[in-house]
Amino acid sequence: MALVFLDRSPQFPPVSQAEPDGLLAIGGDLSPQRLLAAYRQGIFPWYEDEPILWWSPDPRFVLFPAELKISRSMRPVLNGNRFRFSINEAFSQVMKHCRQVKRTGQRGSWINEEMIRSYTQLHEMGYAFSAEAWEADQLAGGLYGLRIGKVFCGESMFSHTSNASKFAFINWVKFLQKEGVQLIDCQVYTEHLESLGARMIPRSAFLQNLEAR
Template identity: 60%
Template sequence: MPLFYLSDDELMFPPLSLAEPDGLLAAGGDLSMERLLLAYRSGIFPWYNRKPILWWAPDPRFVLFPSELKVSHSMKQLLKQSRFRITYNQAFADVIANCRNIEREGQDGTWITRDMIDAYTRLHKAGYALSVECWENDQLVGGLYGVKIGRCFFGESMFSKTSNASKAAFITFVKEHGGELEIIDCQVHTHHLASLGARFISRVSFVDLVQRHTV
């Protein structure tokens, strides 16, 4: 099936049923705030490392329901030690820069392009994108960022410079703000997030939840 190509002039996406088996839905368009917000509210996210922009809507979708968060005994003990200090929106630029630059096993390059950084910085300034920071001895050692619309949080990326830093940031975020959320979109499967309770649901179920809770 030919890939649907988006025009810069028209703010729309094709039906999700037209996505490829791997979830690729469309290419092109732009990273304007309006298009990004429409994408997230439609169950779509951008993921690419060179233009054109690629838009994805996987089926099934990997998500975490805050009430299903799993915290291991060792992580509970670590969090009790107060080794890490967790903050919110104190270093958004540093978090996204670290997510871009951190080396990841099996990954050549990054999808966090300069255009993506600029786009999510605009979302942050508008109150949609947020960061969670993990500090150790006043040094930023981990964190994550994503987009919050209504009662949905769409996770974008996380990083750790020391063991368990991103886990500490994520767990603290869910524990402190999970009551405000219906669902956390993890986008694609990782063993890291599966260990914390994330699981697959159908794209239909995911989109239904998102459309009801991003108004």
């Protein structure tokens, strides 16, 4: 099926029209309105160069908070005083640090200046959140993403110090569980998140969780 090229309208084609690799549409913009429309339908942007590429993979890589795995080696880190956990203390900084992470197989980062501006707007609107790990008042690790009802859509994480991103992520998952969040969208597979309990589910099951918001 031919890919859809988006115009000024924030409307997307049905996710059932996505290519086998999850690519659904091309073009459009990163306005808060379009981004919210996308995430509410299980769609997210991911690209290195223009045009913008929109994805809805099947299956979907997710973490159910109750299935979070904490290794024995992490327990002293979580219970110690090495790191301090915070929420929304450094949203833009977290995005910029995530942008600097070098990832295998990628020439650059999809987190460009336009994306930082758009997600910062969503943060100011109360949709985007960051979770941070601090070490001696220095930002050591963190993550950011969007909350859509009872689903948190994780976007990226970084770590400058061993276990810092895990510390932030585990504390964030525990916080979301207390808040009633039922699912964390990890989007695509990583061995790191699989070790923390993430797994694949059908896209249809993921969309059911989104609709339950």
